Each structure stands twice: as C-alpha cells, then as structure tokens.
Amino acid sequence: xxxxxxxxxxxxxxxxxxxxxxxxxxxxxxxxxxxxxxxxxxxxxxxxxxxxxxxxxxxxxxxxxxxxxxxxxxxxxxxxxxxxxxxxxxxxxxxxxxxxxxxxxxxxxxxxxxxxxxxxxxxxxxxxxxxxxxxxxxxxxxxxxxxxxxxxxxxxxxxxxxxxxxxxxxxxxxxxxxxxxxxxxxxxxxxxxxxxxxxxxxxxxxxxxxxxxxxxxxxxxxxxxxxxxxxxxxxxxxxxxxxxxx
Amino acid sequence: xxxxxxxxxxxxxxxxxxxxxxxxxxxxxxxxxxxxxxxxxxxxxxxxxxxxxxxxxxxxxxxxxxxxxxxxxxxxxxxxxxxxxxxxxxxxxxxxxxxxxxxxxxxxxxxxxxxxxxxxxxxxxxxxxxxxxxxxxxxxxxxxxxxxxxxxxxxxxxxxxxxxxxxx
Numbered sequence: 001x002x003x004x005x006x007x008x009x010x011x012x013x014x015x016x017x018x019x020x021x022x023x024x025x026x027x028x029x030x031x032x033x034x035x036x037x038x039x040x041x042x043x044x045x046x047x048x049x050x051x052x053x054x055x056x057x058x059x060x061x062x063x064x065x066x067x068x069x070x071x072x073x074x075x076x077x078x079x080x081x082x083x084x085x086x087x088x089x090x091x092x093x094x095x096x097x098x099x100x101x102x103x104x105x106x107x108x109x110x111x112x113x114x115x116x117x118x119x120x121x122x123x124x125x126x127x128x129x130x131x132x133x134x135x136x137x138x139x140x141x142x143x144x145x146x147x148x149x150x151x152x153x154x155x156x157x158x159x160x161x162x163x164x165x166x167x168x169x170x171x172x173x174x175x176x177x178x179x180x181x182x183x184x185x186x187x188x189x190x191x192x193x194x195x196x197x198x199x200x201x202x203x204x205x206x207x208x209x210x211x212x213x214x215x216x217x218x219x220x221x222x223x224x225x226x227x228x229x230x231x232x233x234x235x236x237x238x239x240x241x242x243x244x245x246x
Numbered sequence: 247x248x249x250x251x252x253x254x255x256x257x258x259x260x261x262x263x264x265x266x267x268x269x270x271x272x273x274x275x276x277x278x279x280x281x282x283x284x285x286x287x288x289x290x291x292x293x294x295x296x297x298x299x300x301x302x303x304x305x306x307x308x309x310x311x312x313x314x315x316x317x318x319x320x321x322x323x324x325x326x327x328x329x330x331x332x333x334x335x336x337x338x339x340x341x342x343x344x345x346x347x348x349x350x351x352x353x354x355x356x357x358x359x360x361x362x363x364x365x366x367x368x369x370x371x372x373x374x375x376x377x378x379x380x381x382x383x384x385x386x387x388x389x390x391x392x393x394x395x396x397x398x399x400x401x402x403x404x405x406x407x408x409x410x411x412x413x414x
Contacts, residue, residue: 006252019254026258033262037269044274046281063278083279084271092266116252120259 028111032096040091066090066227070234075241082237085128089121090230093178097222100186101215105193112225113182115175122175125233129170132240174232181225185218372408376401 010022100110192211
C-alpha cells in the first residue's frame with residue numbers, strides 16, 4: 001500500500017533500556033514541530049497591535065477560533081492558562097497532518113497516521129488530567145471518583161470496572177480517532193495513486209482525479225481532526241478542573 | 247509498521263511536544279496574549295472614547311436646545327412686553343387725546359359763550375341806539391303807514407349790514 005518503512009537515520013545507544021535512535025518518523029515529528037514554530041513565531045512576535053496582511057489575519061483567525069471554541073467556551077476564564085498548551089497541540093497536529101499532503105511520498109507522510117505519535121499526544125493529555133485530579137483530590141479522591149455517589153456498595157464490582165474502562169478509553173479513543181482518520185485518508189490516496197499507476201494510460205485520469213479530490217478532502221480532514229483532538233483535550237481538562245472545584 | 251509499538255517515536259514525540267509547548271508558551275503565546283490584550287484594551291478605549299464623545303455631543307445638543315428654548319421664551323416675553331407697552335401707550339395716547347379734546351371743546355365753548363355774550367351786548371347797544379334814533383326820527387316827522395313800514399325795513403337792513411347774521 002506504499003507505506004514507508006521506519007528506518008534508523010542516527011543510531012543512539014539505549015538510555016535506561018530505552019532506544020532513542022533517530023528514525024525517519026522522528027525527523028518528521030521534528031519537522032512538524034519546526035513547522036509549527038515557523039508558522040507561529042512570526043505571527044505571535046510582531047509589534048503592531050493591528051493585524052496586517054492575509055497570512056497574519058488567517059493565523060490570528062485560526063488562533064482566535066481555537067481560543068474561543070476550545071478555551072473560552074470549553075474551559076471558561078479559569079482555563080485560560082491552558083490556552084498555550086491547547087494551541088500548541090492544535091497547530092502541532094495540524095502541521096503534522098499537513099506534512100502528509102506534501103507531494104513527495106518517499107519522504108513526507110502524515111506522521112499522525114502513526115499510532116505512536118497520536119498515543120504520545122493522548123498520553124500527555126491523560127497524564128495532565130490525572131495529575132490535575134491527583135493534585136486537587138489526592139489519590140484517594142481520584143479512586144473514589146470511580147464509585148459514583150448514590151450507587152449501592154455491593155454494585156461496586158460492576159460499576160468500578162466500567163468507570164475505570166471508560167476513563168482509560170478516553171486517551172485510547174483520542175489516539176485511535178486521529179490515527180485512524182489520517183491513516184484512512186492516507187491509505188485511500190495511495191490506493192488511488194496505485195490504481196492510476198497500474199491502469200492503462202487512457203484510464204489513468206480517473207484514479208488521478210480521485211487522488212486529487214482525496215488530497216483536497218485530506219486538507220479539510222487535517223483541520224477537522226486537529227480541532228477535534230484539541231477540543232476533546234479541552235473537555236478532559238475541563239472535567240478535571242470542574243472536579244477540582246467540587 | 248504504523249500500528250506497531252515504536253518507543254523511540256513515542257518518546258521523541260513526548261519530548262518534542264513538551265519542548266514545543268515550553269518554547270511557544272514563552273516566546274509566542276505570551277507576546278500574542280499581550281498583543282491581543284493590548285488590542286482589546288485599545289478597542290475598549292476607542293469604544294469608551296466614542297461613547298464619551300457621543301455623550302459630550304449629546305450634552306452640547308441638549309445645552310443648545312435649552313439655550314434655544316430660553317431664547318424663544320425670552321423673545322416671546324419681549325414680544326408680549328412690547329405689545330403690552332404699545333397697548334399701554336395707545337391707551338395713554340387715547341386718554342391724553344380725549345383729555346386734550348375735552349379741554350379744547352371746553353375752551354371753544356367758553357370762547358363761543360364769550361363771543362355770544364359780547365355780540366349780545368353789542369347787539370343790545372346797537373338796538374338801543376337804533377331805537378333811540380328811530381324814536382327821534384318818529385318824533386321828528388309824521389309818517390304815513392307806508393312810510394313807516396319802509397323806514398322800519400331800512401333800519402333792519404342797516405342793522406344786518408352792520409352786524410351780519412345774528413349768532414345762534
């Protein structure tokens with residue numbers, strides 16, 4: 001299906017039993033990070049309080065959209081300190097997604113179509129929400145949350161596993177949703193390109209059109225998935241903050 | 247394999263994202279936040295200024311309206327006062343004219359009465375002298391009735407000529 005195999009570019013000896021060798025996927029993650037910096041730093045570090053030019057307006061529009069939809073409406077004024085985290089998450093995922101649209105498939109692909117990247121991002125959100133809860137309620141408070149109030153004690157054997165599962169399902173669904181969406185789009189584009197390459201020259205146009213349409217659709221999906229991931233992360237943080245208040 | 251566990255990628259993603267959050271929070275979002283707050287403050291100040299200017303304009307308009315109303319009221323009072331003064335003057339003039347007319351009439355009457363009295367006196371003197379003269383003439387000559395009548399007419403004519411028409 002045209003997948004790019006992971007290859008080690010710079011081998012690094014294991015540190016505490018963990019292999020930290022630089023692979024092509026790691027480079028793509030760095031590229032996504034670098035792209036995020038290149039995209040945001042010039043926009044955010046200008047001096048004039050008035051936005052000038054298409055790019056400045058576009059980026060400020062995006063930033064304000066995420067701030068309004070995720071931070072202001074989702075988290076409220078108390079959650080403003082999480083704005084840099086959530087904005088970084090949105091733009092990092094967006095840049096990682098958009099790298100998959102660069103038409104050099106031998107080098108570039110959407111690194112978010114790799115479950116390890118999405119799992120790492122979901123893990124960050126999970127650890128953050130858990131640490132927020134533990135900081136406020138303590139470990140006992142966190143564990144007590146698995147047994148909703150009003151439920152008879154003898155139901156614990158049924159309710160607690162369900163609560164734990166639903167709690168663990170959050171990062172899992174976060175990781176899998178982004179991975180699956182990016183993977184599917186990526187795979188479909190490869191299918192179309194493969195069909196175009198394998199068809200007779202007269203029939204090449206049809207799969208090529210399909211690949212172009214899918215590319216445009218992927219552009220839309222790149223934005224939507226970045227936004228959904230960020231929005232869900234915001235909701236999970238909000239849950240932790242709200243429970244802080246209780 | 248995209249689905250296989252790749253600890254290297256997982257760990258590097260965690261490190262990269264952590265570093266990215268730290269860099270962007272310090273060097274990008276903080277200045278941007280400050281910039282957006284400045285812009286918000288600037289817009290808020292502009293709106294407040296606009297509201298203040300609007301309030302001032304409204305105050306000036308109300309003040310102007312009040313001045314206009316006062317001026318109208320003053321003009322109305324002035325007109326009323328003028329009308330009243332004119333009416334008073336007219337009434338005074340009429341009264342004065344009436345008094346003067348009455349005085350003139352009184353004076354004329356007095357003069358007429360004086361003239362009449364004088365005329366009557368003069369007439370009385372003339373009639374007396376004529377009577378004396380007639381009596382003297384009657385005594386001097388014996389007249390027939392026709393001559394007597396002609397004589398009386400002659401004296402009457404003479405009386406008319408000398409004194410004109412008698413005053414009414």
